[in-house]
Amino acid sequence: MSNKIISIVGDLGELTPQNLSANLSARFDTLIVAGQHALHKQADYSCVNNAEQLDKLMRERAEKTTIIAPRNQYAKYVFYNKIECLPLFEDLDPYNFDPLDCSQQILALATACWIGSPVVALFDFMLEPKKETPALKAILKIYPNTVFLFVRLKKGNKITVFNDVTNLKQMDETEFSAFYNQHIKKK
C-alpha cells in the first residue's frame, strides 16, 4: 500500500466520477471513500457501517475495492473476497469511539488515521455543527502530528470553524495539486 498521501472522500456528494478531474484522480495515492460514495469503484477502500449499503456494495463492488465493515456486519460476508473487518481503533478507545454510531466519512477518516500517513487529505467532506464537525475536530486533535488537508473543488472562503485547529490546512483543488507535487518531491 502506498502511504504517500491518504485521501478520504466524505459524504457531501459533490465529487462524482463526472467532475473528478484527471489531475486530481492521478493524485489519489490511497483512496478511502465513505460507503457508497459515487467514487467507490475507484477507491482502494470503502468504509461502511450501514447494513443495507454493505449488501449493495458487496453486489456492486469493483475488483480494486476492498470493503471495510464493522465486525458484526462483516460476519455475514466472512467467506467472501475483498472485504475486511474494521481494525480495532486503539487510539480512539479512550474517546468511546463507536464504529456503528458514527458517519461513514468519520469511519473512513478513523481508518486513514489507523493506517497512518503524515498527510491525510479530506475531499467532499460534509460539515454539520451538531455531530460531524465536532467529531472531525476531535480526531484532528487526537493526531496532532498528522497534517490534514481540507480540500474543496473550488476556491471559497476559509471555514472559520477550523481556526483553532493547527494541523489542518484548507485549500482548493489547484492548491492541493501544488501541495502534492511539492510533498512528493520532498520524499
Added chain:
Amino acid sequence: MKQNFQLFIINILKRNKMEKLKYYIMIEWPATCRNRSERTLKARPDLVHKINEFTARVIDICKKYKKPIQIDQNYNMIGIKTWWAEGEELYHFLMTQDENNLQVIPELGVMNHLSERLVMFKFQVIGPKDKKDSILVY
C-alpha cells in the same frame, strides 16, 4: 516414534502456489484420539496409527481444492489446525464435513489483512449446502 509423525511434517500442500492464507479452522481428531498427550501416544501405537490415517484422509480431501491449504505440522491434543486461502472453498469444506465424516470445531479464525491480526468468530451450519448463506457466523 518420529517416523509415525512424519505426516505432520510433510503436509504443507501446494507450496508452489502459496498465497495469503486467511482462514483458520481446527478439525477434531476421531473421538478415541482426542486429548491424548504425546506420552500416551508413545505407549499407544494403535492411536498413532489412527491419527496418521485420519491425517492422510484430511490431506486427501484438502487436495481436491484448488487454492492452497496449510495443515499445521505440530501435534496438538484437540485436532488438526488448517489454514485456508479461499473462503468459498472453506465454505464448501464446512458444508461437507458430515459426508466426509469430519467434525470441525465451530470456531473460525480470519486473518485481517489490514491489521494482520487473527479475528475469531463462532459459526453454525444452519441450512442446506447448496445455499450460499447456510453458515451463520457470529
